[in-house]
Amino acid sequence: MVKRRPPADKNGLSDFCGSLARHWNFRSSFELFRLNRPPASPPQLLALSAWPSFEIYAEKMSFISGDGSYLLRVIENKMSGNLEGHLIHSLPQKYQQVFIELEGLTGEYLTDSHGLVNFGKIELDTSRVRVNLCSPVAIFKFKHLWSCPAVKIYPELISTGWEQTVLDLEYFSATPDQVLKVQIGNIPEGREIARVVLVTNQQETLIAVPQKRLCLFELPAGARDGQFNIYE
Numbered sequence: 001m002v003k004r005r006p007p008a009d010k011n012g013l014s015d016f017c018g019s020l021a022r023h024w025n026f027r028s029s030f031e032l033f034r035l036n037r038p039p040a041s042p043p044q045l046l047a048l049s050a051w052p053s054f055e056i057y058a059e060k061m062s063f064i065s066g067d068g069s070y071l072l073r074v075i076e077n078k079m080s081g082n083l084e085g086h087l088i089h090s091l092p093q094k095y096q097q098v099f100i101e102l103e104g105l106t107g108e109y110l111t112d113s114h115g116l117v118n119f120g121k122i123e124l125d126t127s128r129v130r131v132n133l134c135s136p137v138a139i140f141k142f143k144h145l146w147s148c149p150a151v152k153i154y155p156e157l158i159s160t161g162w163e164q165t166v167l168d169l170e171y172f173s174a175t176p177d178q179v180l181k182v183q184i185g186n187i188p189e190g191r192e193i194a195r196v197v198l199v200t201n202q203q204e205t206l207i208a209v210p211q212k213r214l215c216l217f218e219l220p221a222g223a224r225d226g227q228f229n230i231y232e
Helices: 010-021
Strands: 002-004 030-035 057-064 071-077 083-088 099-102 116-120 122-124 131-134 138-142 150-153 166-172 179-185 195-200 205-208 214-218 226-231
Touching (some): 205 214
Antiparallel strands (some): 030 131, 138 226, 150 166
16 A cells, blocks of 8 residues: 655645546556565665765665566665655666556656666555556667757557557647647547657656646757657
8 A cells, every 4th residue: 555645835736636637547557565674785876975875775676567577766865755666677768768656656657778667756655555667669869960850750669469550650849839739540449548658869758648648748948869669
């Protein structure tokens, strides 16, 4: 079981209420199982610090997939009071930009390019908490996309059944806001897209919920290269 602490400030409270309204609706998600083992050594800090890593981080619990390919370590940052997750897999595309659900919370958590995610100030019932993952079913990479007003791109990394999926992109730069229109085509029969994630060359991540297989992104300044991930 997971308990989330409401933030004290008004802006944080608004975001908190918004997160509670979101619904976990991924069809291709799968469960991780609690791994009972002695706590592993905490991660070492990469930056110079007067604090030893074991005084800053403490492992709370770990989870593993049924086939043993995924490992999720949940770690407490003693300085910030936040819980952080470190998702591990042998393939980068399996731990990068993966949605993580902690059952009992309706908010969505997305790992970064290192498989890391900040869960914030939440309380975990270590005896009852359950974890689900949803990795992308297709990944589309692009370079210098904005040099053309319209383009069609095809997936480079695909799950079985999604080989024919295509993205039709239209780029609008006439207005002050640069907007990208994404239309998803050739989706397998009976399947739907739950989320589309855009990761720019600046490592900024944008998330959209498609409506009728269409979504819009307001692009950050300087975005040129990157990738789209789609999730079922």
